Amino acid sequence: MSAIDYLTGYLMAFGAMVALARRAREGGSWLVRISLAQVGRWLVARGEVPETALKEVPKELPQADIDRWSIESDTPVGRLRHLGPTVRLSETPPRWARPSVPLGHNAPAWPARV
Numbered sequence: 001m002s003a004i005d006y007l008t009g010y011l012m013a014f015g016a017m018v019a020l021a022r023r024a025r026e027g028g029s030w031l032v033r034i035s036l037a038q039v040g041r042w043l044v045a046r047g048e049v050p051e052t053a054l055k056e057v058p059k060e061l062p063q064a065d066i067d068r069w070s071i072e073s074d075t076p077v078g079r080l081r082h083l084g085p086t087v088r089l090s091e092t093p094p095r096w097a098r099p100s101v102p103l104g105h106n107a108p109a110w111p112a113r114v
Contacts, residue, residue: 004040006086011039075099 015032022030071084071094085094 004036004043007043008034008036008039073099076101076105 012034015034019030019032069083070081073080080100
């Protein structure tokens with residue numbers, strides 16, 4: 001999984017919420033810009049956790065945690081087990097309009113001109 005992808009998504013959602021709150025208070029419209037590259041740069045700049053601070057952290061994730069965070073999806077090449085969304089809503093189950101497929105599954109093609 002990519003921490004950069006998740007963190008960028010969270011920051012974009014936070015930015016949208018701040019912009020909506022600001023619009024409600026002050027009016028107007030607000031622009032939110034997020035960059036994967038800049039989030040990655042910021043994340044790397046945080047540094048690494050010292051090895052001594054990781055003594056109590058298990059070397060492998062327990063299978064129960066992996067099972068709790070995983071879901072299964074039907075794909076054109078069969079059932080796929082993967083990490084699920086980080087947020088789950090009680091009334092709206094997670095789904096993707098286009099499931100994951102292996103690289104090379106779809107033939108390269110330009111979209112039709114409209």
